[in-house]
Amino acid sequence: MKSVELFTGAGGLAMGTAKAGFHHLALVERDKHSCYTIRENQQRSNNAASNWRLHQMDVADFDISTIGKEIDLLAGGPPCQPFSIGGRHGAHLDERDMFPQFFRAVRELRPKAFLIENVRGLLRQNFINYFEYIILQLTHPEVLLNDNESWIEHVARLERHHNGAVPDDLEYKVTYKLLNAADYGVPQKRERVFIVGFRSDLNINWSWTEPTHTEEALIWDKWVTGEYWERHSIPSSARPDCNPKLRARLQKTGASLLGSMTAPWRTVRDAISDLPNSHAASSIPNHIYIPGARSYPGHTGSPLDEPAKTLKAGVHGVPGGENMLALPSGEVRYFTVREAARLQTFPDDYYFPCTWGESMRQIGNAVPVNLAYIIASSIYNHLQFVTANKKIVNAV
Structure with missing residues (x-):
């Protein structure tokens, strides 16, 4: 057509x-x-x-x-x-x-x-x-x-x-x-x-x-079956605690979650965990570490084990906080262009030839x-x- x-x-x-x-x-x-x-x-x-x-x-x-x-x-x-x-x-x-x-x-x-x-x-x-x-x-x-x-x-x-x-x-x-x-x-x-x-x-x-995907199914996978952590080989000792409010929510909605036919929301970890550490040299196109990320109010990055925050192009350049990964350790770093492209579900063979800022603008607009x-x-x-x-x- x-x-x-x-x-x-x-x-x-x-x-x-x-x-x-x-x-x-x-x-x-x-x-x-x-x-x-x-x-x-x-x-x-x-x-x-x-x-x-x-x-x-x-x-x-x-x-x-x-x-x-x-x-x-x-x-x-x-x-x-x-x-x-x-x-x-x-x-x-x-x-x-x-x-x-x-x-x-x-x-x-x-x-x-x-x-x-x-x-x-x-x-x-x-x-x-x-x-x-x-x-x-x-x-x-x-x-x-x-x-x-x-x-x-x-x-x-x-x-x-x-x-x-x-x-x-x-x-x-x-x-x-x-x-x-x-x-x-x-x-x-x-x-x-x-x-x-x-x-x-x-x-x-x-x-x-x-x-086709829901937050409830992701919650179930994390805090009821544990399949999410097992899929990523995260040991029990390294898993975050289930907070009391979330536990109360699970107890209240457990039956509906159990009957859910949807897949769990996909997280940042789901999208990028197979990519090499961005600090290391990589042969993967667009997977290059950009230093200088920092957290500040309103710009705290995207948690690794949730879907990313909305990637944005920005009005006056690229807003760093929306294009930043928040690691469980408390550290933050910028997403590489390849990681951001994955968060927008571009295939890995789609190449972004411009600078990091310009490429992130294009990805954020896509x-x-x-x-x-x-x-x-x-x-x-x-x-x-x-x-x-x-x-x-x-x-x-």
Whole structure:
């Protein structure tokens, strides 16, 4: 199935959708460092990025008519700074708001489906009206903003249109959800908003994939069966104590935990324990120790035996605390680029050629590959089912 991706970054979402079966006709990204990372990987013969068609330019300058084919999926993560809790909170007033460009792409490409990822700040109360506008414009992409019309006037008109009885030539069934990547096997507590739309004429009834991993199952593995520690060959004498509050919680919820059919949340240790000590020389690409880490209030690093805190790109450079490992000994150190890439579920053959800071920025901005794959696979399967049924009907 054919796809186009806007605001590609270093390729996390693109890799996940490609893994799900989508073939990228075009990837658009203006950041030269992210494009350099993708091109570097394209030169590696066994890398998934080898056949990606990359356009280094602003999405606003991309001529969508050059695609010239029916598109199954349009994907992308419009810049999150206008909505990020760590950003300027400008939303529609921020010149970096690129949602209008995504609306344009939906109108011109008429994809069967689209997939958008953005920060959880998009759901902040003071942005809620603009978020409603985003959903309505995605639902009715051909109800255009008029000259000299504000987005507030436009959303009122969209609401009237949405509640009317006149069908659109191009309309989408749109749904959104705040997902925690840890609930889907990513070793990182990372909450992001995902928006999915299917073209209404396809009559697809789609729902979000249920979580596959839970914190409760991890607690059970640690403090009831001990399987977590045994799996990592941690002797009883080196295991942390189960605190009284947690013990009380286990006693209260033990029955439900015992019946849980989900896998345990994956931890930092699960993700990186097979990598060599980062202090030692390593032949593994991107696995290089960076000195100088320190803990300070609000930046205490990610515990080894929990999913990592959200890796972030930072507004003014890389925030050290979110990219730091807190060891049981009380020591802290920076994650290597390879460790951070694993926390975002990039495969080990995906190489980050830039400096530590720039690579960590790209990784922090990325969509976890495995989460992108899970969502894109569900979209792919539903589109494939519709396509197969259409072929059967045409044959009859």
